[in-house]
Amino acid sequence: MNSDMLIRITxxxxxxxxxxxxxxxxxFAHNLSDAAGVSAAVVRKDFSILAIHGQKxxxxxxxxxxxxxxxxxxxxxxxNVIVVGCGRIGKALMHYSGFEPDGIRVVAGFDTxxxxxxxxxxxxxxYPLSRIEEVIEALDVRVAIITVPEASAADTAEKLMEAGxxxxxxxxxxxxxxxxxxxxxxxxxxxxxxxxLELEQIFYQLQFPDAIKG
Amino acid sequence: MNSDMLIRITxxxxxxxxxxxxxxxxxFAHNLSDAAGVSAAVVRKDFSILAIHGQKxxxxxxxxxxxxxxxxxxxxxxxNVIVVGCGRIGKALMHYSGFEPDGIRVVAGFDTxxxxxxxxxxxxxxYPLSRIEEVIEALDVRVAIITVPEASAADTAEKLMEAGxxxxxxxxxxxxxxxxxxxxxxxxxxxxxxxxLELEQIFYQLQFPDAIKG
DNA sequence: GATAAAATGTGATTGATGTAACATTAACTG
DNA sequence: CAGTTAATGTTACATCAATCACATTTTATC
Numbered sequence: 001m002n003s004d005m006l007i008r009i010t011x012x013x014x015x016x017x018x019x020x021x022x023x024x025x026x027x028f029a030h031n032l033s034d035a036a037g038v039s040a041a042v043v044r045k046d047f048s049i050l051a052i053h054g055q056k057x058x059x060x061x062x063x064x065x066x067x068x069x070x071x072x073x074x075x076x077x078x079x080n081v082i083v084v085g086c087g088r089i090g091k092a093l094m095h096y097s098g099f100e101p102d103g104i105r106v107v108a109g110f111d112t113x114x115x116x117x118x119x120x121x122x123x124x125x126x127y128p129l130s131r132i133e134e135v136i137e138a139l140d141v142r143v144a145i146i147t148v149p150e151a152s153a154a155d156t157a158e159k160l161m162e163a164g165x166x167x168x169x170x171x172x173x174x175x176x177x178x179x180x181x182x183x184x185x186x187x188x189x190x191x192x193x194x195x196x197l198e199l200e201q202i203f204y205q206l207q208f209p210d211a212i213k214g
Numbered sequence: 215m216n217s218d219m220l221i222r223i224t225x226x227x228x229x230x231x232x233x234x235x236x237x238x239x240x241x242f243a244h245n246l247s248d249a250a251g252v253s254a255a256v257v258r259k260d261f262s263i264l265a266i267h268g269q270k271x272x273x274x275x276x277x278x279x280x281x282x283x284x285x286x287x288x289x290x291x292x293x294n295v296i297v298v299g300c301g302r303i304g305k306a307l308m309h310y311s312g313f314e315p316d317g318i319r320v321v322a323g324f325d326t327x328x329x330x331x332x333x334x335x336x337x338x339x340x341y342p343l344s345r346i347e348e349v350i351e352a353l354d355v356r357v358a359i360i361t362v363p364e365a366s367a368a369d370t371a372e373k374l375m376e377a378g379x380x381x382x383x384x385x386x387x388x389x390x391x392x393x394x395x396x397x398x399x400x401x402x403x404x405x406x407x408x409x410x411l412e413l414e415q416i417f418y419q420l421q422f423p424d425a426i427k428g
Numbered sequence: 429g430a431t432a433a434a435a436t437g438t439g440a441t442t443g444a445t446g447t448a449a450c451a452t453t454a455a456c457t458g
Numbered sequence: 459c460a461g462t463t464a465a466t467g468t469t470a471c472a473t474c475a476a477t478c479a480c481a482t483t484t485t486a487t488c
Contacts (some may be wrong), residue, residue, distance in 0.1 A: 001476070006418060009387070012412055027433070037391055040435095048371060048437055056483040057435040073414065074421040088309055092302035093409070098364065098387050102410045106416075143416055152311065160461065167416040169409070173312050175225070177251055186423040191412050195307070195383070196316045198405050199295060200224055200287065201217070202357055202381040203318075207288040208215075209400040215447075220452040242465070254465095255447065262467060271465040 008046060011036040013069045020062050027061040079104045080141045081169075084156055085127055085148030086111040089171060094123050095146055107139045112152075129156075133163045143167035150174055161188050169193065222260060227283045232317075234276050242273040276324035293318045294355045295383075299362030299369055300325040300340055303385060307359060308337050321353045326366075343370075347377045357381035364388055376404050383407065 015035030019027055029047075033040040040130045047054070052068050054060035070076070079102070083090045087102065094109050109119045109126035117126045127135050136142075144165045148156050153172035161179070167189040169175045173196060178187035229249030229354045233241055239411065247254040261268070266282050267389035268274035269401075270392070293316070297304045300323045308320050331340045341349050350356075356381045362370050366384035375393075381403040383388045387410060392401035 001422075003415070004475080006415055007411065009413055016262055030435090037389065041479095044436060045476085054436060056437085057485055059435070074418055077417070077421065079413070079417050079482080088306035089303070092306045095302055096409070099410050099413070102414055104410060104413050143413065145413075150389070161314060168251060168418050169412050169416060175251065186248055186448080188417050189419045191416055193407060193409075193412065195407075196313050196318060197221065198383050198407065199293070199313070199318050199357065199359075200316055200445090201220055202383060202403050203291070203293050204288055205357060205403045206381050207291065218445085242467090253447075255449095258466065259446085259468085268466060270467085271463085273454055273465070 005046060005049075006039060008036055008042070009069060009072065010049075012043070012046075013073060016066050016069070018064055025062055027058045027062050027065070029054075031059075032184065052181055069142035075103055078140060079143075080107045080139055081112060081143045081145055082106070082108045082136065082139075082141050083145045084110045084129070084160065085133075085145060085146060085147070086122070087114050087147060090145075091122070093147065106145075106185065107141060110135075129159065133155070136163060136165065143164070143169070146170045146172055148172060148177075157190075171195070173197075218261060218310075222252060222256070222317070223264075223283060223286065226260075227280070230276055230280050230283070234280065237395070239276055240273045241276050241279070242313075243268075245273075248259060276373075278281060288365055289317055292354060293357075294321045294353055295359055296320070296322045296350065296353075296355050296358045297359045297361060298324045298343070298346075298374065299360060300330050300336070301361060301363075304381065305336070305362035307361065321355060322349055324349075343373065350378060356377070358389075360386055362385045363388060371404075376389075385409070 012032050015032055016027065018035075019031070027056050029043040030040040032043045036043070048062070050068070050072065052060070052065065053205060056154060068091050069124050081104060085096070090109060090111075094106050096106070099106065106124055108124055109117075109122060110129045110132060111126060114116065114128070117128050119126070126137055143161050144167070146156055146160075146168055150173050153170065153174050157170070157176050162165070165188070166186075168176060168189060168191070170192045175192050175194070175195055176190050180185050191202060219367055226246050228250070230241065233245070240249055242256040243257040246257045249259070260420060261274070264282070264286065266274070266279065267378060295318060297320055299309050300308070304323060304325075308323050310320070313320065320337055320338055322345045323331075323336060326343050328342070331342050333340070333422070356379060358374050358381070360367060360374070362369055364387050367384065367388050367390065371382060371384070371390050379402070380400075382390060383404070384404060384406045387408055389406050390404050392404050395401050
């Protein structure tokens, strides 16, 4: 499995849920192809790799597809996350309602500033960072979103990993890297979202339209 | 040029600026390799492709590198962006100060809600969406950040493109695709950031640690 | 029932990209 | 001044994913 493929799977999954909501029962590769923005051959090949089979000329059964994909995507497990750093972006994420359809719940926030974590107006409880271990154990959390300032991002990530966090979505502008672990152990899964970098890439592509392929 | 390569270039560029700030004048491939998280061979190969040459055993001159990379990245052009949709995330981005080092400026916000665009407490002027054409012409803007709700994202993108926006950074959960254009024309450059999708990927990778390569 | 059409499923090919090995050049050292 | 070391620069290779073409199977139609 490739990370591009994982993204496609997720798109299939969403499209399928929409289609089921409309009342459809069967789906063809070219339907999903439209929804996911890829060719129909890719859809079939993905399913082929995943050992998901349809009926020739009959397409795929939506319910069966959804079941298999949701097992594959690990749906059903509790997907709790915390937000570390309750500045503007952190607060926005704590209020964000777009996670619900995916079964993801923001269950707590953390901040080092007493003014912030004593404020009771947050949509979820906010704790001082020092209580991190206790809280993530109580709430069964393994994934954190980092929205702290650049200067404290590396330290924060370190603290989180020590406390038992296994996955990090990092919005700070420095690129966090998983530290090397012993053979057989799994490193922390880190995704970095760098907004400024994305904008830079857009500006670049506008200036040199033919420079990028893909 | 590849989009992965572009990301690497940008990382080199940042690392170089930090190194220059410290007072260094020369840099070796393995220094940048550490900073960008790639192997030294990749750094040399990238520079080789870009026709950037160093001195054997002497490394590369930082100033020269920065000059060439900044020309390559299109620095120096005004990099003005607007934020369309001034909810929590939109507001957070209007306040965000992390763009400055990269020469990116948020110059205006847009919203359809009169309560929002009449509020004077924003860090940049906020206009009704209907004034989009007029404003982007006056401010020389070609790139927009979309932070509107899912339901209005597609329409908003359509309006922006009609108004002359050429690049979009989309935070809404639907994946925007550039519409096909005539031969010779350049399609709108669109980057989609889907936070829920990123989290889903992290959860997946945690559940199946060996499933993903890359 | 024969034929055509419409879909899946897969094997082969292509293309691109990262990796590594090696050749090359410059500087340092005794 | 010779030898060694430390860096660049390039070539060749291996890997991986996307694409295409085509075989296969099922259904529809006359």
